[in-house]
Amino acid sequence: MAIRILITGGTFDKEYDELAGSLYFKDTHIHEMLRLGRCRLEVAVRTVMMVDSLEMTEADRQTILANCRQAPEDRIVITHGTDTMVETARVIAAGETGKTIVLTGAMVPYAFGSSDGLFNLGSALSFAQVLSPGVYVAMNGMCIAARRARKNKALGVFEEMPG
């Protein structure tokens, strides 16, 4: 079963720039993470963009949706900043691709020792293999349908809204 992984940036892939003393994007860490997880799934990785999700535009979201449509795979994992992950999930859901699409990210950059990134990636790849078509957010060990997901910014966690 082949899985497409689309990289869009977010905290997941932030690095520390030791000259500037700030966080920035260089390359995705996904390949190192898949190697660390000894992942043997057939995956195809594509870096669609490398942006902070607070700066993601509607055009960016349409680009991500187009990438979901064009991918030959029916199962897709998207790494994404957490701040607007739910918004992007809803745009993709509205696109009705008929595919199983799981968005995930990290609260702490993977390059930090204490990141949740590896846990979330293992989780997202697993949900993507077994869930029926739909768009989901996989964070905090849970999987929440796009229309019911919400980021609680005060707590830094994702929640499922009733209904």
Add this chain to the structure above:
Amino acid sequence: MAIRILITGGTFDKEYDELAGSLYFKDTHIHEMLRLGRCRLEVAVRTVMMVDSLEMTEADRQTILANCRQAPEDRIVITHGTDTMVETARVIAAGETGKTIVLTGAMVPYAFGSSDGLFNLGSALSFAQVLSPGVYVAMNGMCIAARRARKNKALGVFEEMPG
């Protein structure tokens, strides 16, 4: 949805003893790992034993099966050494508990920087939430039914046998 986590030892939880210069078991790292993964699932952890899976006896496997039966939860994740993970999975499958039970472990101790443990834990907890009743091995990003799983000891990976 509540998940029971049963700890049995294995590489997952090996520590480095700096006085003896060898690997040993102290406490499970599962709580730290759940914290790192910002896991918000309702989990109940029970340390059943702390053994190297090469030293696990048939009586030990029956103890693990009994713990699966007695747990009030219908969804169970078991951390286990990889060397005999498949054997234990088959003993539990033969026990026909009617529950969804996922075994996982690690090729490298969690206490090492390069462990696959966090990835595997995220994966196992995810499969445990959505798979129908049965006994599975979750390693290398995959989920394999107990009766078809095999550890390839030369490569250090798990494979699905045909049939």
Add this chain to the structure above:
Amino acid sequence: MAIRILITGGTFDKEYDELAGSLYFKDTHIHEMLRLGRCRLEVAVRTVMMVDSLEMTEADRQTILANCRQAPEDRIVITHGTDTMVETARVIAAGETGKTIVLTGAMVPYAFGSSDGLFNLGSALSFAQVLSPGVYVAMNGMCIAARRARKNKALGVFEEMPG
């Protein structure tokens, strides 16, 4: 031989704030670092301030100098942001305390996996034990007298100026 450690902030002690997605100061990591280094020196730690060295004022530097003077110990290590470490070193040198004072820091926060902080701390504590009175910068494995030290901001390293 007792050593005083004065904490002033800098990259060394920056943390990742997962709610804000930015770097900030919480507590110093010095105690954890001394524990990791199995350090058996008699040290007394004092957090003087927790600031980014680009924001350090002349009054802050006088406070650090006063702390050097007041400390009962004759050997002092100061953790400091790298951007203005040399400026502070010169203010302390001008203060003519008659003590052996070694400033050090880190290019990457200790909380990141790839930090130089632990190496630099081991280095600074060692130089502080054996050098004669004076003010020094210990970075990049080297020890440079305050009056001859310079940060090469393009390369992110410290250099010894001739003369």
Add this chain to the structure above:
Amino acid sequence: MAIRILITGGTFDKEYDELAGSLYFKDTHIHEMLRLGRCRLEVAVRTVMMVDSLEMTEADRQTILANCRQAPEDRIVITHGTDTMVETARVIAAGETGKTIVLTGAMVPYAFGSSDGLFNLGSALSFAQVLSPGVYVAMNGMCIAARRARKNKALGVFEEMPG
């Protein structure tokens, strides 16, 4: 000032063999550690042997001594297993090379997250630059003359004997 680094093995350079589930030697981590420490010293690294110091023979110690003599540098750091570090230090001291030689090691392999290796390396390289000729053990942040050093095996630390 050029420093020779001689690698002899020890816990410092132990790796985890994920197929065998045990610790072993592959390559030295010294180059990665010097890079992490942003070390700008002029160093020449030579791997003399890769052995557990409990298995080091008298012939091995003579080989290390010969390497100290033959090195063009007058300042030498030796990475060594902690169990017999003091014995090797005394053999080298008896060799009267007239050089400044500092032995160091680690209680926990560098490949583990919680190693003291980087701290000790920073310390040893610093002492090696400034101490007068002699043979020393640099561990626990301290530097002890070979003839007065002792490993307290119950505590896993090095001590200075009176006299």
